[in-house]
Amino acid sequence: MADKEPNAIVTQRIEITPELIKMRVVPQRWELPEFTPGQFASLGLRGTVARVGTELPEERSPKDPNKLILRAYSIASSSVAREFVEFYIGLVRTGSLSPRLLSLKPGDKLWMSEKFRGMFTLAEVPEESNAVLVATGTGVAPYMSMIRTEIAAGLKRRFAVFHGAYHSSDLGYHSELQTLDAVAPNFTYLPILSHPQEDAAPWKGHTGFVQKLWTDSVLDKAWGFHPSAADTHVFLCGNPLMIDEMTGLLTKEGFVKHSRKTPGQIHAEQYFVKL
Numbered sequence: 472m473a474d475k476e477p478n479a480i481v482t483q484r485i486e487i488t489p490e491l492i493k494m495r496v497v498p499q500r501w502e503l504p505e506f507t508p509g510q511f512a513s514l515g516l517r518g519t520v521a522r523v524g525t526e527l528p529e530e531r532s533p534k535d536p537n538k539l540i541l542r543a544y545s546i547a548s549s550s551v552a553r554e555f556v557e558f559y560i561g562l563v564r565t566g567s568l569s570p571r572l573l574s575l576k577p578g579d580k581l582w583m584s585e586k587f588r589g590m591f592t593l594a595e596v597p598e599e600s601n602a603v604l605v606a607t608g609t610g611v612a613p614y615m616s617m618i619r620t621e622i623a624a625g626l627k628r629r630f631a632v633f634h635g636a637y638h639s640s641d642l643g644y645h646s647e648l649q650t651l652d653a654v655a656p657n658f659t660y661l662p663i664l665s666h667p668q669e670d671a672a673p674w675k676g677h678t679g680f681v682q683k684l685w686t687d688s689v690l691d692k693a694w695g696f697h698p699s700a701a702d703t704h705v706f707l708c709g710n711p712l713m714i715d716e717m718t719g720l721l722t723k724e725g726f727v728k729h730s731r732k733t734p735g736q737i738h739a740e741q742y743f744v745k746l
Contacts, residue, residue: 476582486600487643490562495555503553505538508616509592515539515582530565542568545612545729549619559612589738601629601703610709635681637666659693700726
């Protein structure tokens with residue numbers, strides 16, 4: 472795959488912060504495949520593309536700058552309307568690909584895999600089960616695809632999104648999720664900040680790490696009951712420390728980590744990779 476030519480084009484770039492963007496990509500001369508919300512696509516740029524947004528050197532510089540640097544990014548857009556693919560991309564200061572992706576603007580080309588993959592989906596969650604989607608940082612991306620797709624089907628199950636971030640400006644989908652929380656009776660959005668004191672304006676929401684929303688029973692108050700393994704599946708995406716802590720908390724309550732061999736209610740995907 473390293474010698475593939477660019478096959479997609481950037482059609483929209485929204486800067487959330489200097490280190491965080493939403494980017495829409497459209498294929499050129501091929502059709503987007505069907506995919507399941509929660510899956511990912513691989514993106515690629517050559518090492519000759521300039522890195523931006525960081526003065527730190529690459530942790531692993533490409534040996535051949537003419538070859539593609541490839542990384543997987545979860546899809547944030549709906550699987551129903553497939554005119555484009557949306558990605559939520561954060562800068563990794565010592566990374567090889569993300570500082571190059573942040574340099575792209577509408578009209579620039581890149582490589583995107585023509586098949587989307589991944590098992591981090593709602594496919595094995597019973598229709599009658601609730602879904603709690605816990606994320607830190609850009610780990611909210613696959614949940615946006617799930618929610619946007621489920622909205623088209625009428626949001627039949629009960630959903631909750633926990634989103635942990637450093638600052639309010641890092642909550643890239645805050646307005647969309649806040650609006651959905653206001654209009655959909657079976658949807659709950661719970662953002663939480665770990666560094667609220669650094670915000671320009673006072674933050675009136677929850678503070679601390681995202682797992683505090685579970686230990687403080689914040690969702691229990693919103694739903695009127697405590698989610699259990701009998702009625703709820705929990706998805707974890709983001710910081711490995713968050714995933715480990717949440718997995719420990721949930722396991723003590725009888726939740727089981729899901730795998731192909733052992734079906735369970737805890738679905739985890741670590742989102743910290745060198746990009």
